Amino acid sequence: MKLYLKIWRQKDAQSKGKMVDYTLDGVEGDMSFLEMLDILNEELVSKGEEPVEFDHDCREGICGTCSLQINGEPHGPDRLITTCQLHMRKFNDGDTIVIEPFRAKAFPVIKDLIVDRSSFDRIQQAGGFISVNTSGNTIDANAIPISKHAADEAMDAAACIGCGACVAACKNASAMLFTSAKVSQFALLPQGRVEAADRVQNMVRQMDLEGFGNCTNTGACEVECPKGISLTNIARMNREYLSASIKG
Amino acid sequence: MAVLDSKIPSGPLADKWTKHKNDINLVNPANKRNIDIIVVGTGLAGGAAAATLAELGYNVKTFCYQDSPRRAHSIAAQGGINASKNYQGDGDSDYRLFYDTIKGGDYRSREANVYRLAEVSGNIIDQCVAQGVPFAREYGGLLDNRSFGGVLVSRTFYAKGQTGQQLLLGAYSAMNRQINRGKIQAFNRHEMLDIVLVDGKARGIIARDLVSGEIQRHAAHAVVLATGGYGNVFFLSTNAMGSNVTAAWKAHKRGAFFANPCFTQIHPTCIPVSGEHQSKLTLMSESLRNDGRIWVPKRKEDAVAIREGKLKPTQLSEEERDYYLERRYPAFGNLVPRDVASRAAKERCDAGFGVNKTGEAVFLDFAAAIHRYGKEKAMTSGIKNPDESTIIKLGEEVIEAKYGNLFQMYEKIVDENPYKTPMMIYPAVHYTMGGLWVDYNLQTTIPGCYCAGEANFSDHGANRLGASALMQGLADGYFVLPYTIGDYLADDIRTGPISTEAEEFEAVEKEVREKLEKLMSGSGIHSVDHYHKKLGKIMWNKCGMARNAKDLEEAIKEIAELRKDFWENVKIPGTMDSKNQELEKAARVADFLELGELFAKDALLRNESCGGHFREEYQTKEGEALRDDENFKFVSAWEYMGEPKDAKLHKEDLVYENIELKTRSYK
Numbered sequence: 001m002k003l004y005l006k007i008w009r010q011k012d013a014q015s016k017g018k019m020v021d022y023t024l025d026g027v028e029g030d031m032s033f034l035e036m037l038d039i040l041n042e043e044l045v046s047k048g049e050e051p052v053e054f055d056h057d058c059r060e061g062i063c064g065t066c067s068l069q070i071n072g073e074p075h076g077p078d079r080l081i082t083t084c085q086l087h088m089r090k091f092n093d094g095d096t097i098v099i100e101p102f103r104a105k106a107f108p109v110i111k112d113l114i115v116d117r118s119s120f121d122r123i124q125q126a127g128g129f130i131s132v133n134t135s136g137n138t139i140d141a142n143a144i145p146i147s148k149h150a151a152d153e154a155m156d157a158a159a160c161i162g163c164g165a166c167v168a169a170c171k172n173a174s175a176m177l178f179t180s181a182k183v184s185q186f187a188l189l190p191q192g193r194v195e196a197a198d199r200v201q202n203m204v205r206q207m208d209l210e211g212f213g214n215c216t217n218t219g220a221c222e223v224e225c226p227k228g229i230s231l232t233n234i235a236r237m238n239r240e241y242l243s244a245s246i247k248g
Numbered sequence: 249m250a251v252l253d254s255k256i257p258s259g260p261l262a263d264k265w266t267k268h269k270n271d272i273n274l275v276n277p278a279n280k281r282n283i284d285i286i287v288v289g290t291g292l293a294g295g296a297a298a299a300t301l302a303e304l305g306y307n308v309k310t311f312c313y314q315d316s317p318r319r320a321h322s323i324a325a326q327g328g329i330n331a332s333k334n335y336q337g338d339g340d341s342d343y344r345l346f347y348d349t350i351k352g353g354d355y356r357s358r359e360a361n362v363y364r365l366a367e368v369s370g371n372i373i374d375q376c377v378a379q380g381v382p383f384a385r386e387y388g389g390l391l392d393n394r395s396f397g398g399v400l401v402s403r404t405f406y407a408k409g410q411t412g413q414q415l416l417l418g419a420y421s422a423m424n425r426q427i428n429r430g431k432i433q434a435f436n437r438h439e440m441l442d443i444v445l446v447d448g449k450a451r452g453i454i455a456r457d458l459v460s461g462e463i464q465r466h467a468a469h470a471v472v473l474a475t476g477g478y479g480n481v482f483f484l485s486t487n488a489m490g491s492n493v494t495a496a497w498k499a500h501k502r503g504a505f506f507a508n509p510c511f512t513q514i515h516p517t518c519i520p521v522s523g524e525h526q527s528k529l530t531l532m533s534e535s536l537r538n539d540g541r542i543w544v545p546k547r548k549e550d551a552v553a554i555r556e557g558k559l560k561p562t563q564l565s566e567e568e569r570d571y572y573l574e575r576r577y578p579a580f581g582n583l584v585p586r587d588v589a590s591r592a593a594k595e596r597c598d599a600g601f602g603v604n605k606t607g608e609a610v611f612l613d614f615a616a617a618i619h620r621y622g623k624e625k626a627m628t629s630g631i632k633n634p635d636e637s638t639i640i641k642l643g644e645e646v647i648e649a650k651y652g653n654l655f656q657m658y659e660k661i662v663d664e665n666p667y668k669t670p671m672m673i674y675p676a677v678h679y680t681m682g683g684l685w686v687d688y689n690l691q692t693t694i695p696g697c698y699c700a701g702e703a704n705f706s707d708h709g710a711n712r713l714g715a716s717a718l719m720q721g722l723a724d725g726y727f728v729l730p731y732t733i734g735d736y737l738a739d740d741i742r743t744g745p746i747s748t749e750a751e752e753f754e755a756v757e758k759e760v761r762e763k764l765e766k767l768m769s770g771s772g773i774h775s776v777d778h779y780h781k782k783l784g785k786i787m788w789n790k791c792g793m794a795r796n797a798k799d800l801e802e803a804i805k806e807i808a809e810l811r812k813d814f815w816e817n818v819k820i821p822g823t824m825d826s827k828n829q830e831l832e833k834a835a836r837v838a839d840f841l842e843l844g845e846l847f848a849k850d851a852l853l854r855n856e857s858c859g860g861h862f863r864e865e866y867q868t869k870e871g872e873a874l875r876d877d878e879n880f881k882f883v884s885a886w887e888y889m890g891e892p893k894d895a896k897l898h899k900e901d902l903v904y905e906n907i908e909l910k911t912r913s914y915k
Contacts, residue, residue, distance in 0.1 A: 012826060030522045032661075038527055038777070045775040045830065050821045053829050055315065057488040059528045061657065062413055063319040078660070085660050110459055111827040118436070121316050125428045129421035130380045134300045134726050136371035138378040142335060145389025155382040155407055158414060162318055191380050 001027045001093035005040065007052055008100045010109050013116075017109065019098075029089035033076060034059060034066065036088055054113040059084040061226065064161030067168070068113055069100040074165035074224045082163060082226045102168035106175070106211045117164050119210035120178060127202035128182045130191055150188050157184040159227045166221035166229070172213030177221040179207050180237035181229050187240055197244035204241055252505070252885055252900045255687040256360040261906050262342070265364045268688070269731055273738035280305030283737055284468040284746070286453055288440045288495050290317035292412075292718060293701025294474030295419035296725025302426035304730055306737075309466060310423070310432055311455055313439045313490055313832070318420045321476060321488040322721060325412025326533035326654065328394060328404035329718040331369040336393050340401040342366040347907060349716060352398045352585050353681070353709020354859035354875060355909050356511070356883070358902065360688060361706045368727040369719050373405055375726060379418040383407050395538055396714035398585035398914070404715045409533055409653045415718055419725070438464075440495045441760045441835065443471060443502055443697065446752045450499075450697035454753075454760045458832060461825035463761060465753045467746035469737055470696045472729065473499060474721075477680035477702040479512065481840045481847065482792075483784025485677035486518060486531040492836035493843050496684050496703050504692035505885035505898060507705035508682035509843065510851035513712055513860050514793050515678035516542075516589035519661055520609040529676040530661060532612070533654055534714040537582045539617035539647065540671070542589070543569045544601040544610050551601045561603070561611055561670050572596055580914040587711045587860045587873075588914060590675035594793050595871060597674070604672050613670035618643035675793060679717060681708040681860065682850075685885040685900075689732035690724060693885075698733060700724035705883065710859025764824050767834045772817035776833040779814045783807065783837070783844055791848050796864040800852040804845055804893060811841040845892035853897065856880045877909050 002025045010017030024040050031039075034056050041051035057065040066083045070076035076086045091097065099113065107115040132138060158181070166177035183200050186192025192199075215234060222231045257268040275283065283306050287298040290312040302308045312320060332345040345366035350357060373391070377383065383405050384392040393402040407414040426432040437458040444452040444465070452467035478493035479485035500506045517532045545551045546568050553559035572592055574581045584592075593610050596602070603609050622643025626634035629642070644667050648655065658666050684692050684699040686706055692699050701721040708716065747753075786806050790799035814837070822828040857866045857873035858880070866874040881902050886895040 028523065028525065031525050032527070035525045035527050039525065042775055042777065045819060045821055046773075048819070048821060051830060053827060057314060057319060057490050058321060058324045059489060060324060060486075060530045062324050062410065063314070063321070063488060065314065065319050080656065081660055085657070087660065087663070089663060114827070117315060121318075121424075121434075121436075124318075124421070125424040127428075129425040130378065131425060132375075132378045133303050134296065134375060134379075134422050135303075136368070136375045136727060138374050141333070141373045141377040141383075142390050146385055147389055148385045148387050151382050151385040154380075155384075155414070158382050158407075158417065159410060161413075162316065185382065186380050189380050189382065191378055 001088070001091070003027055003091065004096040006096065006098045007113070009052065009112055012111055013108055027088050029087065031088045032059070032084060033070070033086040033088065034084050052113065053111045056084055061085040062161060064163040067102045067115065067163060069102055069168055071098050074102060074168040075226050080226060080228055082161070102164050104167045104173035104212070106173065107164060107167065117162070119212070120162050120164065120175070122210060123175065123179055123203055123206045124182065126206035127199040130186060131195060144190055146189060154185045154188040157181045157188065157229065157233050160229050161227055163226065165224045165226060167212065169220040169224035170213065171218065171220070172216060174215045175207050175210070175212040176215040176234045176237070177225065177229055177231070179203050180233040183237045183240055184233040187236060196240060197247060200237060200240040200244050252685070252898050253687060254358065254900060255689060256358070257688065261359060261363050264360050265367055272732065272735035275734045275738050275741060277305050279741040281307070283307065283740060284309065285470050285472060285733070286311070286466055286468040287472045287474060288453065289320065289474035289476060289703070290423070291320035291322035291474060291476060291701060292416055292419055292721030293725040294472065295320065295416065295423050296722050297472055297474060297700055297729050298432055299419060299422035299426055300726050300730040301733070302431035308426070308432045309435060309468065311435045311438045311440055311453070313437065313458060315437050317423055317434060317436065318417060320416060321491050322416045322718070323413045324486070324488065325718055326409045326531065327396065327535035328406035328411045328715040329372065329415060330396070330403050330713070330715045331373045331405060331719065332366055332403060333370050333373060335391060336402045338401045340403050344401065345369060345403065348399045349707065349713060350709065350907055351912055352713040353711055354873070354912055355709065355877070355881070355904070356508070356858055356902065357707055357709030359904060359906055364728065365707050365720060365723050368723045371727060372719065372722045376415060376418050379421060381407065381414045381418045394535055395583060397534055397537060397583045397589065398580070398713045406535065409535070409651060412718060415722065419722070439832065440498070442498045442756050444753050444756045445502055445694065446746070446750055449695045451746045452748065452753060454757050459827050461823070461828065463757060465748035465757060467748045467753070469740045469743060469746060470698065470733060472698045472700060472733070473684065473703055474700040474725065475703045477683065478840070478843055479677045479680055481783065481844050482677040482787045483780050484521065484526060484529050484788070486515060486529050489528060492839065494836050494839045496699070497839040497843055499684060499692060499694060499697055501888050503694045504697060505685040505887055506682070506846060507685035507883050507885045508850065509847045509886070510791070510854060510861050511681035511710045511859060512677060513586055513679040513681060514590045514675045516586055516593055516675050517612060517673045518676035518678070519658065520604055520672055520674040521606065530657065531676070531678060532658060532671065532673060534586070536612060536651060536654065539650070540582065540612040540614050541571055541616055542573050542582055542610055542612055543571045544596045544603060546570045548600050551603060554603050555605060555607060570601070577914045584914045585711055585713060590793060591862060593675055609672040609674045611670035612673045614647055614666065615670070618647055618667070621646035679712055681705065681710060681712055685883070689735065690729050691732070691736065696736060698729060700729050710861055764831065764835065766815070767818065767831065767838065768820055768824050770816065770818045770820060772819035774817055774819060776818060776820065776830055776837050779810060779818060780833070780837045780840070782810055783841060786810070787844055787847070791851055794862050794864050795851050797852060800848045803848040804852070807841060807845045807848065808893065814838065814841055842892045846886060846895055849893060849895065850884055850886065853884060854880055875911070
């Protein structure tokens with residue numbers, strides 16, 4: 001198929017960016033979206049032009065490196081997948097595809113389609129851990145039984161890959177789904193309860209400092225999340241935060 | 249450095265590690281504050297080591313090319329992590345895990361290292377649970393286990409199909425706690441381009457800030473390389489696009505011996521190649537072989553009809569199918585080790601029984617498992633005399649709960665529903681057992697340069713068992729290296745800070761700059777990928793699942809020619825002092841082009857078949873691997889001498905005091 005691509009090009013963080021048009025022929029349905037971009041880049045390099053830079057690594061939907069706003073949607077039109085798992089069979093011959101970076105104040109553009117998501121790391125550094133040493137001198141793994149239900153629910157929250165689609169989907173660029181997923185994972189497990197109150201307050205404080213917007217419960221984040229992280233986590237974080245604030 | 253000293257402690261096998269920990273030097277907490285350590289790579293081994301070293305009190309700097317430590321490729325490991333907890337009461341023990349690993353590795357790994365790995369494996373699970381890793385549990389609240397290939401017990405712990413992700417996020421959270429305390433400085437989007445030796449000791453690295461392009465010097469008292477494997481030398485592999493050998497290779501060129509480079513794991517269950525555009529391959533977890541049955545049609549006509557789309561696999565009756573693993577290996581069936589399963593798939597496809605367009609695929613079928621689970625579920629749900637469709641519906645639900653994310657991944661890539669029609673799979677490059685040679689302390693032949701995880705060679709011999717990579721990465725990072733590195737650093741408590749002004753830093757930085765400038769100056773015509781794909785084809789065709797002397801000799805020549813062409817003709821747009829992904833790739837491919845040659849040389853030297861290394865000249869009448877313990881019971885450790893083909897061989901003889909060497913049989 002033949003595609004008309006409109007791609008955001010930006011030299012670096014300081015420069016102004018713009019949309020640039022490209023036409024690409026010979027695209028096959030079995031190609032992934034990123035392989036389609038590989039072919040475009042191969043063409044650009046052979047013409048001596050700078051290729052379009054985009055973040056990607058594992059190309060199997062787990063590392064969370066790839067991003068891209070495709071026709072206005074984070075990770076494109078398909079559901080429950082990342083951009084690297086999106087295949088060209090979802091598009092038709094003659095389609096125009098608009099490709100932009102994730103847009104958020106807390107995700108400044110580095111180059112072309114690459115954004116800086118280190119704000120997510122700093123939220124995790126503020127409290128996204130259980131304060132145990134890694135010495136292995138702890139109790140036996142089976143010493144505390146944990147209900148299968150709680151373990152499964154914690155796992156569902158822990159499945160977050162930190163890609164930032166929730167932020168890119170949100171009209172307020174809120175990071176509530178991301179932050180609440182980590183808060184939930186630990187709040188649901190007995191090991192994490194010990195410092196749950198401090199954790200939620202520290203992580204929320206950092207989230208606000210990074211310049212993410214507020215949550216107005218539109219639910220766009222949940223729809224676009226490639227891992228299906230549930231809005232329930234936001235409700236749980238709000239509860240955790242409120243009770244931590246009251247206890248002071 | 250003429251003689252390799254593995255520094256294996258004396259005494260009985262089971263006491264070696266404890267004795268060693270008691271014997272080695274420690275650094276007191278006040279002195280640790282004055283010692284800096286660089287950790288390159290933030291996967292399970294690097295992330296775990298960085299967190300633990302910082303916890304102990306050292307000042308740690310971490311480096312990763314990804315935008316966050318959480319994205320290291322350990323994250324993609326699906327199936328699980330082994331530990332000899334014996335929670336299932338099925339006869340597991342440290343010894344059995346040790347024995348399975350040595351046997352699985354086809355008797356080409358070190359007894360003492362492997363026993364230590366088994367010994368600390370249980371601790372890993374305790375540690376990870378304390379960290380909040382949400383392992384799968386049974387209804388009673390205790391941890392669940394599954395089985396993996398090459399063993400007869402259930403010792404694999406898992407978190408859905410995302411075990412690597414959860415363990416890595418555990419290590420990442422431990423790192424975050426130390427970053428928050430200021431004990432770890434994380435340099436993300438930075439790539440190590442060389443190692444710096446001062447007075448023969450590793451004292452720092454040269455790194456490039458991948459955003460600004462700035463070349464930086466970083467000094468430390470010791471350098472830990474935990475930079476993963478080199479599977480991407482094949483271009484197509486299950487590794488991440490950025491996974492590379494540069495750090496290990498640069499250390500090799502400065503004196504670290506490279507061990508067993510030809511020991512590569514080709515994983516049997518990956519999604520087959522779909523076309524020339526393919527950029528990487530996707531693994532389907534080995535855990536699927538717990539429930540999936542592998543087969544091809546018995547009759548060649550049926551295989552042809554399936555390839556041409558005239559026949560559906562579900563139309564073939566049981567009698568018309570060849571469950572070749574169950575046929576050839578009745579004791580282990582579909583759960584034979586990876587090397588055995590891969591070769592068996594290749595054998596059937598080469599004989600003309602392949603089932604996809606290219607003839608390079610076999611079926612992985614869940615129909616029987618869906619039926620079995622459906623019946624059981626109907627029983628426990630109180631449904632008497634369930635009809636066929638109820639059984640299948642219930643069975644599919646059980647399979648979805650177990651492997652849902654893998655089935656979804658398959659469907660998105662292949663556009664077929666694996667609940668209704670068997671999956672198609674084919675072997676793909678997955679893991680490299682070879683790596684930098686290390687002694688019992690995980691120190692390379694460069695003093696002060698340590699190597700952990702997949703990047704070293706030490707524990708898996710010629711073939712790694714499933715769910716053992718996560719175990720080794722975390723064992724090295726959490727429990728081995730933080731102890732052993734203290735023994736070396738105890739001599740450094742009076743050294744004081746290492747200066748980056750030393751002339752050695754100056755010289756190495758200059759070399760790095762000149763290399764990059766040379767790459768950028770290529771007047772060329774071809775992209776980096778053009779060369780990488782060509783290298784991959786040579787490797788896959790001549791150093792892949794089956795090798796022979798003639799092909800390997802050709803590969804050595806072809807790779808050298810390709811390397812020359814690359815340096816003359818590669819084309820890299822953009823500049824050196826800005827974000828430049830083509831330049832990043834070029835620097836990595838330049839090193840693969842050297843490693844590939846050494847790989848082939850190593851495979852040519854090893855006139856035997858063992859584990860993942862299969863030489864066509866050395867096989868039994870039944871087509872099984874023919875090992876030669878008399879002549880090849882050694883680790884080949886290569887010393888760099890200027891060109892990869894001139895590398896000098898050093899042998900570390902493998903001594904088996906506790907295990908009797910046997911022909912590996914899974915029949």
